[in-house]
Amino acid sequence: MNTLKDQAAENLIAVRRNVPLIHNITNFVVMNVTANALLAIGASPMMAHAPEEAAALADLAGALVLNIGTLTREWVPTMILAGQAAAxxxxxxxxxxxxxxxxxxxxxxxxxxxxxxxxxxxRGNASEVHALSDVESDSFPGGKGVDAVHSMEAVLPGAMRLADRTGVTLAVTGPIDVVTDGFRQVRVANGHPLMQRVTGTGCTASALIAAFAAVDSDAFTAAATALAVFGLAGEMAAAGANGPGSFMVNLMDVLYAMTPEAVRIGVRIEEA
Amino acid sequence: MNTLKDQAAENLIAVRRNVPLIHNITNFVVMNVTANALLAIGASPMMAHAPEEAAALADLAGALVLNIGTLTREWVPTMILAGQAAAxxxxxxxxxxxxxxxxxxxxxxxxxxxxxxxxxxxRGNASEVHALSDVESDSFPGGKGVDAVHSMEAVLPGAMRLADRTGVTLAVTGPIDVVTDGFRQVRVANGHPLMQRVTGTGCTASALIAAFAAVDSDAFTAAATALAVFGLAGEMAAAGANGPGSFMVNLMDVLYAMTPEAVRIGVRIEEA
Amino acid sequence: MNTLKDQAAENLIAVRRNVPLIHNITNFVVMNVTANALLAIGASPMMAHAPEEAAALADLAGALVLNIGTLTREWVPTMILAGQAAAxxxxxxxxxxxxxxxxxxxxxxxxxxxxxxxxxxxRGNASEVHALSDVESDSFPGGKGVDAVHSMEAVLPGAMRLADRTGVTLAVTGPIDVVTDGFRQVRVANGHPLMQRVTGTGCTASALIAAFAAVDSDAFTAAATALAVFGLAGEMAAAGANGPGSFMVNLMDVLYAMTPEAVRIGVRIEEA
Incomplete structure (x- = not known):
């Protein structure tokens, strides 16, 4: 799909030109990594969770990330306040x-x-998206904490209905990512297994989607192209890695050095 | 001690086979590093400190880590709740x-x-264990913050009594680690001085002990073998390091690549 | 300025000899990086924000860092309490x-x-210092979140007046850093553009200033020499870096390996 390859390259260029401020209300585990990934791709990160400045930051920011990785009850009102202020x-x-x-x-x-x-x-894995879309069954599979226990195929029909009903774009990540807005659907084949062996790659994907959505008004193409570029960076980072430690170092270097040309050649987004 | 060498290798294999979920209520400084170390060794980390989900996570997790590095009063009831739910x-x-x-x-x-x-x-250094075991003297040596100011030899008798009285296994780390359950005692000679020059290696040791304890019902052997494997990883990581930055990168790579054979050859656990 | 070159080398030596405990009440994004930088330079970091121990840590610590990167209202009283206890x-x-x-x-x-x-x-960038010094205009430029939008030249007169009025030493960082106590003023030319492409270098500079201030009773020379040594480390780290990931790894290695001789040759502090 040539169009999305070009859009991916254009979005990367636009992020670097506009340097959008990305406001993150996110978890403690990934704050540093997420901020560094946003800086590496060319955006400007701000990690801030005080209700007093949610509206002021919505004025300045190009997009908002809400992430419940280290969730406590006290943060939820601020997340909702910030979300409404941004919207x-x-x-x-x-x-x-x-x-x-x-x-x-x-x-x-x-x-x-x-x-x-x-x-x-x-942006979530199959189990996370299933938990949002399968409101009737209300099942709690438990499983391995924050890792997916559902297959992509099992959760896609519910995800499509959720996207269709709510107008939300869903980016379901796994070995193959699926992005849908209820009408359109693509699969992103970029990525590398080492991305599952370091913490925070899913959260970083969400932050990069926000950076792309700050410069691309179509949420569907923003999400698909961000996942493709990040997956491509993962592939390139893994090439010279000896394990998850050097992989993370390379990942930041590769995001920083990523060129529109490499994006046009490397991203693999397929119509579903 | 051949038995503990074999047990160390078996525990590593069991962690990778079972991928135990490790629930961490830990400090902000090390959340990222600890999660990455658990992923690298083969476990599945979850960092979560909300009281609302402590019991649910105890159902799913193989072990729990409580760490007071960035202690505030508000977190203590959740730590106790989670500890009781796990037990x-x-x-x-x-x-x-x-x-x-x-x-x-x-x-x-x-x-x-x-x-x-x-x-x-x-799992603590000599000064931390001393503070727990020396309840009578109630001395507050102060010293260098979170670094040990007591010698291992000075605190061991009190540690033995504490282990004997409470049934808790004590893993006292330092240049040579000592593990005791009040009856048994071993010394772990693995490790490298660079481990003291990066933050969070003690905390990471505690998390890896939890991963081993999730697959080894004997807390004493779980603690001793986890410390030995982690210390061995430190030795291997230091070999190619130029300083603490590259040491941390190597440490994650080495934990990921560690083999049962390398463990059998490299761990140095001696009866005290 | 030969004197400050020598002072920079002497401060580095004194930090390594005295290993001052640096108490940090800082933001979640940089806690790990800051602690590692303090360890690398030879100090002993403690990250702790509970009011119950602010006074006790002031007894033990050589200096205190207050950093509002992930500010919430609840932390402010503890920061003030800790500041007063330290002073x-x-x-x-x-x-x-x-x-x-x-x-x-x-x-x-x-x-x-x-x-x-x-x-x-x-220690702040031009916009941050401007916000503190320009109390009359009360302007809120907004801009790119935590990055500077004011030029150094525009804010220096106000900064000089603020330093003069309050007795506070101001370390204003940017492509060229300026340090002033209202009477003296120097420019620090060390540094590298990659320092702006990783999160937390400003915060790390503040922590290293605290380490130097713990061993150098002249706040002005402590701040200027710490910025010069850190900037020099940035230059050396960038030499072998492929991007911001490897730059951060190198930066820790370089801080650890920094010698008084390299400091004497490399620091560039000029009278303004």
Missing amino acids: TRGKPVVFDPVGAGTTRFRTDTARKILKEAAVKIV | TRGKPVVFDPVGAGTTRFRTDTARKILKEAAVKIV | TRGKPVVFDPVGAGTTRFRTDTARKILKEAAVKIV
Whole structure:
């Protein structure tokens, strides 16, 4: 799909030209890595979770990331406040429902944020998206914490219905990523298994989607192209890595050095 | 001691086969590094400190880590709740009393957690363990923050009595680590001085002990073998390092690439 | 300026000899990096934000760092308490007003901390220092979050007046850093553009200033020499870097390996 390859390259160029401020209300584990990845791709990160400045940051930011990785009850009102403040100003809100489906607390909170925080894009693994879309069954599979226990194929029909009903773009990541807005659907084949062996790659993907959505008004193409560019960076980083430690170092170097040409050649986005 | 060499290799294999979920209520400084070390060794990390999901995570997890590195009063009830929930389900609780002995607040809190959180294994340096075991003298040596100011030899008798009285396994780390359950005692000679020049290696040791304790029902052998494997990884990581930055990168690569054969050859656990 | 070159080398030697404990009340994004940088240079970091131990840590520490990067209202009283406790004991307080000037919440809080926390040194970029010094205009330029939007030249007169009025040493960082105590003023030419492409280098500079201030009773020379040594480390780290990932790894290695001789040859501090 030539169009999305070109769009991926254009989005990378636009991020570097506009240097959008990305406001992150995110988890403690990945704050540093996410900020560094945003800097490496060319955006400007701000990690801030005080309710007093949510509206002021919505004025300045190009996009907002909400991430519940180290969720506590106290942060939820600020997430909703920040989401609404961003949406009122036309800034896209990317939601990462880390661990939804693992505990009732996470699932309930994730559903609440999805309903009340003016979310435009959700990025999660198959189990997390399933927990948001399968509101009837209300099953809690538990499983391996924040890792997916559902197959992509099993959760896609529910995800399509959720996207169709809510207008939210869903970016479901796994060995092959699927992005859908309920009408369109693509598969992103970029990526590398080492991305699963370091913490925070899913969260970083969400942050990069926000950076692309800050410069691309189509949430669907922003999400698909960001995942492709990040997956491509993962492939390139793995090439010279001896394990997860050197992989993470390379990943930041590769995001920084990524060129539009490499993107046009390397991204693999296929119509589903 | 051939038995413990074999046990170390078996524990490594079992972690990779079972991929135990390790629930961490830990400090902000090391959340990222600890999660990456657990992923590198083959376990599945979850960093979560909300009381609402402590019981649900105890159902899913293979072990729990409690770490007071960036202690505030508000986190203590959740630590105790999570510890009791884990113990009720037969899941081992590893406690890292960071900075105990440095301030009265830390010492008192550490003693409270030790008493109320159903702790099975304590991993600390000599000063931290001394602060837990020397309840009579109630001395506060202060010293260099979270670094040890006591010698291993000075604190071992008290540690033995504490282990004997409480049934807790104590893993006292330093240039030579000592592990005791009050009956058995071993010394672990693996390790490298560079491990003291990066933050979070003690905390990472505690997390790896939890991963081993999730697959080895004997807390004493789990603690000793985890320290030996981690110390061995430190030795291997230091071999190609130019300083603490490249050491940390290598450490993750080495944990990921560690083989049972390398463990059998390299671990140095001696009867005390 | 031969004197400050020698002072830089002497301060490095003194940090390594005395291993001062540096108490940090800092933001979640940089806790790990800051702790590692302090360890690499030879100091002993402690990250702790509980009010219960602020006074006890002031007894033990050589200096205190206050940093509002991930500011919430709840942390402010502890910062003020810790600042006063440190000052009472003659320990220097270094304040990093991250994002002051970006939102009213940050600007107001930064001014409150500057007024009430017995601050001895402020380290910030031009916009942050402007927000502290330009109390009359009360302008909120917004801009790119925590990055500077003001030029160094525009803010220096106000900074000089602020330093003169309050007795605080101001370390204003940018492509060229300026340090002033209202009477003296120097420019530090060390540094590398890659330092702007990783998160937390400003915060790390503040922490290293605290380490130097713990061994050098002249806040002005402590700040200038710490910035020069850190900037020099940035230059050396960039030499072998492929991007921001390997740059950060090198930076820790270089700080660890830095010699007084390299400092004497490499630092570039000029009278303004």
